[in-house]
Amino acid sequence: MLEKMLIHVPHASLYIPEEYIPDYDLEVLSHEMLVMTDWYCNELFDCEAEMVAMQVSRLVCDVERFRDDKDESMSRLGMGLYYTKSSDKKVFRKFSEEKREEILTRYYDPHHGRLAAAVAERLKTHGECLIIDGHSFYPVPLPYELDREDNRPDICIGTDDFHTPKALVEKWVDYLKGCGLSVKINSPFAGALVPMEYYMRDARVGSVMIEVNRRLYIDGKGQKTADFDRVKKVLNDMILMAE
Template sequence: MPDVTSISSEISTNTACPAVIVADLKMPYRLVPPAGSRISQVVATSPHSGRHYPRGFLDQAVLGLDALRKVEDGGVDRLLPFQPLPTPLLMAEFPRSFVDVNRKGDELDARMFDGPVANINPTVTRYLRSGLGMIPRKAANQQDIYAETLPADEAEYRRQRFYQPYHDALQGLLTTAATQGPALLLDCHSMPSGLFGVDCDIVLGSNHGQSAEAWMVDEALDYFTREGLSVKLNSPFSGGYVTRHYGQPQQHISALQIEICRSLYLDEQRVELKPDWTAIAAILTRFIMRMDELTSRRQ
């Protein structure tokens, strides 16, 4: 195996997190396999750090690229693979403003489309009221993403081409992880530093104790606190659809959402990593390794 120290040194000099405009995104996600041959009970994910923007989406959107990027979990796709991990790592390649995999697949706003769309849940959720469905209508600061309605078939295209493959891959990884014992999904996000109600470094979401075993939550709280970070639990974020859907401890799969304050590692205006970004990257990767070790002991 290559020397990890030299790899990390080379990576740390590159602080860019540029958007990539593509004609067609052939693979909707990036899957980084575990560094070893052992099957881990932990799966790490980043659903909102994708920065490959389909040209067709940019043509449909009234907002420019800079405005669309405000809702990215910028740089999380750089933090997680900072060092080789013993766990699989799944990261969406497409942007959150295009498709949000942290919503139910039928959580769509019918008003966004120029005709009937199949498989829409008629329930108007709080996310839909805010314009934040599976295909978002709003970006940061409640800015409209589109000036006109979308073709009705766009909903099914995005669902089948981007949303469903991500969830199929995630389900497969968790099923494999659970063959070794109780599995744990670490769903990693970032939060804007100026967001109302955010006055800490890390927010852990356990769906108010329903999505993860208590010892896992306690260990996460203790770990980040020991690292000198301020931590809150379930406030203001308790976990989105991914945490609630996959986090079923009674079925031997737990899920924990991790929100990292962007000011710890990111120049939020330029969407570029700060010079000392590797400090939080190292803390995060050590945490994943720690949870991998602890879950393996509880087989």
């Protein structure tokens, strides 16, 4: 069941290796862990499909950014794959070219290698692969965010013109509205991750991003609310619709 599918969860980890802790302003780091982590997304998106989840916090290495800062628009805000600035644009981590290279070798490249290998296996076995990129987002725009619209939806679906199945998105929108949830396409976040080996080259690789508004399932301290299980069921039912 769901053999053709791959769940990608890049931002749920809270783990920061001990040797990197001295690089951070710890007071700012505590706040960033709260607001920037995709809390419990590894649980929300857990289903019978294989999951590729990042091992360390995005504050160590953000694998959703391009490898080269010249290609990554967020790098000008100090939020490329190696964050040096916080969500409210404060410097909170010392930059070290040596450590950036170490993190590339230790975390970034192996993660993308695992993701690409999992896609290749599905293409070999089933002739197609659908990546579901699982995230959450803050109920109000954080200072660094480009989308300043206050009226944020319950669910955001991120799409790619080449890789996202349009019929699936339409089906999901109808389903979510039937559940009484508000939904927007590519707002407040846009796009869908595809390994560079396949990006804009192989239509057999599909990808769609699901972003869940945190107000649906956690409180302001990152604790699960009573609605957590209901939200998880909604997401799991969505995933099953993609089978």
